[in-house]
Amino acid sequence: MMTLFEDTELFMSGNRGTKTFDLPDADVMLIDTFFTKEESDYYYTTLLEQTRWHTYEMPMYEKVVAAPRMVSWFEDSVQKKDKAPTISLTPDLCAIRQRVETETQIKFNAVLLNLYRDGNDGVSWHSDKTATVNKNMIIASVTFGETRMFRLRHKFRKELQQVEIPLYHGSFLLMAGTTNSFWEHQVPKTARKVLPRINLTFRQVHREE
């Protein structure tokens, strides 16, 4: 593992303040500097080094291919027989979640961590789904590390412009209301030489009894 933060600043944070995006059928809110630079550096380093990152095997037509990113999933444990045990949120993840919940006044019981190792990693167009149907799914997204572009496009109104939001070190993005039903998002790959980026998406997972 390379040593970070020795003599040069690797990541800059964005501007303060809350931005809301005036998009049809969407409810998107951004806070560039949700975490301080110190907090963000701490979370970046510890999450990068201490997370058990997995390859995500995604179905692609008839095949299964490795997604171009690493993932790790945590959720509040539920006692279920015949079910594999879930991995609970770590104290650091609980602390991040607490900040997110205080801001949104919404409770989240699961978090997906994505690691984009370099510019060859990304996530292609999709909207977020969970195992159960919750149409207006709320996603609270936190970023540490490299700034990457987050793009949104309307699923049906192709005449609408795509939206491109740079997600900075320590930023917070909320997608609420009908955003997930009407819009798709992606993090495109980039030819720029970039350092790793970690993204956390807090979710509400409803497990069937």
Ligand SMILES: O=C(O)CCC(=O)C(=O)O
């Ligand atoms: O990395 C991001 O900002 C987005 C991740 C994402 O879309 C997802 O995990 O569903």
Ligand SMILES: [Fe+2]
């Ligand atoms: Fe997503």
